[in-house]
Amino acid sequence: MSRPAKVKINLTALRHNFSQVRKLAPDSRILSVIKADAYGHGLTTIARALSESDAFGVACIEEAMELREAGITSPILLLEGPFSQEELTLVAALHLDIVVHTSEQIHMIEQYRGEYSFPVWLKIDTGMHRLGFHPDTVKGIYDRLSSLKHVRDELTLMSHFADAGNSESSITKKQSELFQELTQNLSGKRSIANSAGILNCPDCHFDYVRPGLMLYGISPIPGKTSCELDLQPVMSLQTKIIAVKEVKQGETVGYGAEWQCPESMPIGIVAIGYGDGYPRHAKSGTPVMVNGQLAQLIGKPSMDMITVDLREIPGVKIGDAVELWGEAIPVEEVAEHAGTIAYELISGIQSRLNVIINDED
Numbered sequence: 001m002s003r004p005a006k007v008k009i010n011l012t013a014l015r016h017n018f019s020q021v022r023k024l025a026p027d028s029r030i031l032s033v034i035k036a037d038a039y040g041h042g043l044t045t046i047a048r049a050l051s052e053s054d055a056f057g058v059a060c061i062e063e064a065m066e067l068r069e070a071g072i073t074s075p076i077l078l079l080e081g082p083f084s085q086e087e088l089t090l091v092a093a094l095h096l097d098i099v100v101h102t103s104e105q106i107h108m109i110e111q112y113r114g115e116y117s118f119p120v121w122l123k124i125d126t127g128m129h130r131l132g133f134h135p136d137t138v139k140g141i142y143d144r145l146s147s148l149k150h151v152r153d154e155l156t157l158m159s160h161f162a163d164a165g166n167s168e169s170s171i172t173k174k175q176s177e178l179f180q181e182l183t184q185n186l187s188g189k190r191s192i193a194n195s196a197g198i199l200n201c202p203d204c205h206f207d208y209v210r211p212g213l214m215l216y217g218i219s220p221i222p223g224k225t226s227c228e229l230d231l232q233p234v235m236s237l238q239t240k241i242i243a244v245k246e247v248k249q250g251e252t253v254g255y256g257a258e259w260q261c262p263e264s265m266p267i268g269i270v271a272i273g274y275g276d277g278y279p280r281h282a283k284s285g286t287p288v289m290v291n292g293q294l295a296q297l298i299g300k301p302s303m304d305m306i307t308v309d310l311r312e313i314p315g316v317k318i319g320d321a322v323e324l325w326g327e328a329i330p331v332e333e334v335a336e337h338a339g340t341i342a343y344e345l346i347s348g349i350q351s352r353l354n355v356i357i358n359d360e361d
């Protein structure tokens, strides 16, 4: 038996989630965000399965190159734009769209000496304070970019929400009003909504929505489950029991000898660890599905293994199936037990895992 740890990707669920985006934003185009190896789900697999997307968003040119080499011909947007002058030649060769968020990037386009006209997404900082031009400078930047020979005719105007998952937060409303105000007299398509914006802010879908997390069946709204939002988890992290043993009362389990057996008890050793992307900070008590029954993590996860409490589930033996997250246990719940967010867990999936694609279409 080879190492049993594997990640299963359910493309039927992915397509369902995409159709949810369509339903929620019927008048907008969809730019599917597939940066970070499609949030750990496999870049080209996901791009092919989401071929109905109007465009794709990636973080760097290497990802764009992989997509073009796989035969993906849809528009691809570099979400942080070019990192250097040299990259523009490659951007042109690959026919990419670019975000422009600094004067340095405008300068790069001015210095460009090739044949390509860049489709530019001008990024405005409406309150996230990460990337984008200051609102006061937007008109000037728009005019400067529009006048450049190597910029394609119509700019797209974009911004990004800081807190759209929180429907109580006033910043989302401020950001969308500011975006509206800054762009209303400029021609060009507009885009501001990420997954949380698509779900929580129907008035700000504009011309392009940019879903990431929700495509993968995960809730971007704290306190709301994916099930409540009619999203289906795409990734399932699975493995097997590789040892079962009895440990005496008072003995400890795992590194740091932190977890102590309150009584003599059976424990299961599971072939998954932080070397696979399972969170090292998951606390004792984190749910783990063993043979379709709920068990709990005990002790600290190690690189290749974790241990589970088998007191409630008799009869577990070597080779029994384990699910760490997926359909039975939402990854959001595991993230909560590990003091992090689902984004970090899914994008941290390691390439040493076997990948199994489940496609019923």
Ligand SMILES: *Cc1c(COP(=O)(O)O)cnc(C)c1O
Pocket (backbone or CB within 6 Å): 033, 035, 079, 160, 193, 194, 195, 196, 210, 211, 212, 213, 214, 220
């Ligand atoms: C990552 C990203 C998104 C998608 O965000 P989700 O919260 O995963 O939906 C959208 N727009 C930009 C600019 C991004 O970087």
